[in-house]
Amino acid sequence: MRIDVLTLFPDMFTGVFGSSILGKARDKGIVSLNTVNFRDFSNNKHNTVDDMPYGGGGGMVLKAEPIFGAVEHLLEEQARLAMDTAVRKPRIVLMCPQGKPFSQEVAQELSEESHLIFVCGHYEGYDERIREYLVTDELSVGDYVLTGGELPAMVVVDAVVRLLPGVLGNEQSAVTDSFSDGLLEYPHYTRPAEFRGWKVPDTLLSGHHAEIVKWRRKQSLERTLVRRPELLERAELTPEERKWLKEKRIQLERATQSSK
Structure with missing residues (x-):
């Protein structure tokens, strides 16, 4: 280019x-x-x-x-x-x-x-x-x-x-960035597994790839729901994800009301 x-x-x-x-x-x-x-x-x-x-x-x-x-x-x-x-x-x-x-x-x-x-x-x-x-x-x-x-x-x-082939050391970095799939990116953690009493989620330490993928997807959905809910209107979601988001939205609304 x-x-x-x-x-x-x-x-x-x-x-x-x-x-x-x-x-x-x-x-x-x-x-x-x-x-x-x-x-x-x-x-x-x-x-x-x-x-x-x-x-x-x-x-x-x-x-x-x-x-x-x-x-x-x-x-x-x-x-x-x-x-x-x-x-x-x-x-x-x-x-x-x-x-x-x-x-x-x-x-x-x-x-x-x-x-x-x-x-x-x-x-x-x-x-x-x-x-x-x-x-x-x-x-x-x-x-x-x-x-x-x-x-x-x-x-x-x-x-x-940064989207051009060969620019990033890891080509997957651009694929999983925030907004790449219409959602905000899931949270990241690195060593140590525990820092000042704050622990890395057990799922990420499990080595179970399929469960990690599921965890990251839900984290991405929830983070988008909380911070940029308007993005969900255009995101490609499965029926199960839409149902989960509806339930999560209700939970968040109840938590907000109870804190007032």
Whole structure:
């Protein structure tokens, strides 16, 4: 996979792209991580990339020309590298508070692409023509506003790259992550078996694989019910699991009422 990030602050990505899982994935040649300063594609002598909005109002708006220029440069570069063979067009992702909420499902979808281009904005917003005629996707990492799109882009890139084959030491890690199956992940324990009087559940020490699987599934269901019940509406559940959840919900409601 190739990932290009259009940003006014490429130095912000130096440590992130060179460290931990992302750094190892890049060193293995699994992913190419690049930054492009779209100020380099400004078409004026002062290298400005923003201007006042038509119609007035506070703040500055990112101009269309430098961002279109940067993306088109990348597309031309991709075509040259492909030596005129047919290549799949990249997904061009605009990081924006108005975008589609980012999720594990979206991360999985993006991980199947061969080339991603992320656009990180600043100031009041983007010239609308960037949305209408350039990008293929708009993503948001939450209902809040940050200074720019760099931190959200880092979040998305990290979530996507860890899903690529060969990136994680244990391929099962990504499969059992929270949200991978629509539920929150079950609790984990490691040595020692007892710490300050707190013991690891007996089932996990039993060595009985089938019982461990059952225990983890129920723990995942209960944790989701307590912390993120809305996720259960879309989760794939068996009739037995739905019945168990209904009984567990009643138990939790009774426990809550008795504690008042």
